[in-house]
Amino acid sequence: MFKPITIQADQRGLLFHKGSYVKRLLPGTYRYLSWTQHTVVVLNIAKPFAVEGKDLQLFLQDEDLLRELDVVRVPDYEVVLHYEDGQFIQLLKPGVYAYWNLLRKHTFVHTDIRQPEIPAGIDRSVVMKLTPYVQCCEIASHESGFLFYDHALQRELAPGKYYFWKGPVSVMVRTVDLRQQQMDLIGQEMMTEDKVTLRLNFVCQYKIVNPQRVLEMKAFDEQIHIQLQLLLREYVGMQKLDDLLKRKEEVASFILSHIQEKGEEFGVRFLGAGVKDVILPGEMKDILNTVLLAEKKAQANLITRREETASTRSLLNTAKLMDENQTLFRLKELEFLEKICDKIGSISVTGGGDLLERLSSLIGEGKAMGK
Template sequence: MFKKVTIQADERGLLFHKGSYVKKLMPGTYHFLLWSKTTVVVLNIAKPFNVDGKDLKLFLHNEDLVSELDIVRVQDHEYVLHDEDGQFVQLLKPGVYAFWNILKKHTFMHTDIRQPELPVEVNRSIIPKLTANVLSYEIASYESGFLFYDHVLQRELSPGKYYFWKGPVSTTVKTIDLRQQQMDLIGQEMMTEDKVTLRLNFVCQYKIVKPLRALEMKSFDEQIHIQLQLTLREYVGALKLDDLLKRKEDVATFVLSRLREKGEEFGVHFLSAGVKDVVLPGEMRDILNTVLLAEKRAQANLITRREETASTRSLLNTAKLMDENQTLFRLKELEFLEKICEKIGSISLTGGGDLLERLNSLLGERKAESK
């Protein structure tokens, strides 16, 4: 009585006697006595070599078997990229692996994860398949990046995309924005030399020119904000309110010059600065409005007096000319008569005398009747 075992062309058999491996069986048909303690494990050579319940090391002493296997050992500090016939298949973690080399060609790329950055030899098109084991960082065109391993600075990164293994070394990338930036001080309360409290809205623009220096400073934006505050207080505190309002444009010049003196320390180039608003307390605003109104009224009165003086002078000059020139005087009479005729339908004059005097007398009588 026999039991038959058939091994196909794409298979190999492993012969065991009493649980111990004996040899490899090639494709064919084999017969074994039913009561014998012989077993055969049939493996598909298109799949990785694996025997359930058996350690791979039990088979490695058989040279005949090993000749048809690719054995790869992955160390604790390694990841191995496994390709079959030039196509990526899987990522191998620490351990020992065996693959049949009969139907497929296997290649293995060893990478040391103690050096986290992926080697340039790694095909970037397979990275989406490695997301569980790879970190990615992207540096924009307007940024500068800095690479840290275990919180120790390694180098500066130019714009681009970078990939790192998740492994025993902690990887961090920090970025600094190199574009023009703006710092706003809104509603900063300050006191002038004459003890007037006011609020300033101020703005300045700057660019980071030494990104590493900016990275080394704790709370970089806050430190620039404080420096801007102190500079403003220094300027405003040395002026009286009237002087400050008159020299408001000079604030920007003073502050910008002081900030540029600190630019090297911050790794920053300050581009411009300016006062947006000066906000006064309500009472002080009312007082200034009253003063302004009085000044404008005085200016209006002055202009009125000047106009009256000019008008009187013009009349005096006209009278002198009429007194010296009878023709001009006669023309003035006719002009006066024309104005009267515009307002009166008909006029009857009798008797002699000066025409202008008689018309004046007539106008006087009509005004009395109208009353």
């Protein structure tokens, strides 16, 4: 009794006898006696070559079958990008794969993951589909990046986006900010030469010019902070309080001139510095306020005395002029009379005599009647 088997144009058959592979079958109809124990596995050539329960190596000994297959071997240290007719299909992990080459053209791109950086030849649109297998690092335009493999420095990275395989090599990227930066020293307690304790708020601007040197230093920011703190203590310790308060701007000049000597060691260029605040203890504030108040009072008294002296000198000069000039004397009498009239509603004067004497007598009588 024959058992017919039909293989279509988009198929291939694999003939087995008693479970052992015999040969491939081309499209057509085949008949085998049922008692001969022949079996046929029909495969779709549009799909990857795979036979359930059978190892691929079993079929790779068949030269006729091998001509119709593209076989790719992926070692442990590689991944392979699989393309069909130029379109990315999948990423192949270590193993052996076979694909029919009858309907589609298969291409394979081998990548050694012991070199973690993804080659520039792989299109970025493909890389975006490999998220589970890829890590991305970005370097901003104001940064400099440094690439490490297994904690060993490889090279400096310019601004941009970089992709690396997640593989046997550990990848790390460290970045250094190249923009102008500012360091604040807040509430620094220091003692002046005359043993006055005060607090300073100090600020310093700098810019990193040698980022690799910065990476070589442990606790970079802390080291700069301590260096500034030591220079501040040195300067304040050499100044009396009054001199320090009068010449606060000289603190910045002293600090900058000395910290610049450390610039190459730190890999930075110091741009500016200055004292923001000088905070004195409460008792010292009261003392300085008392001194300042006394100084201002003395200045006010001096100004008052100068004004009084000037006023007296002016009256003396006026009196001399009136004594020498009768017309001026009469004008002063009229001015005096005008001022009196401004204060009194009406005045009646009878009889002769000097006008000023009569007005004086009238004012005197008015004061007596009021009493």
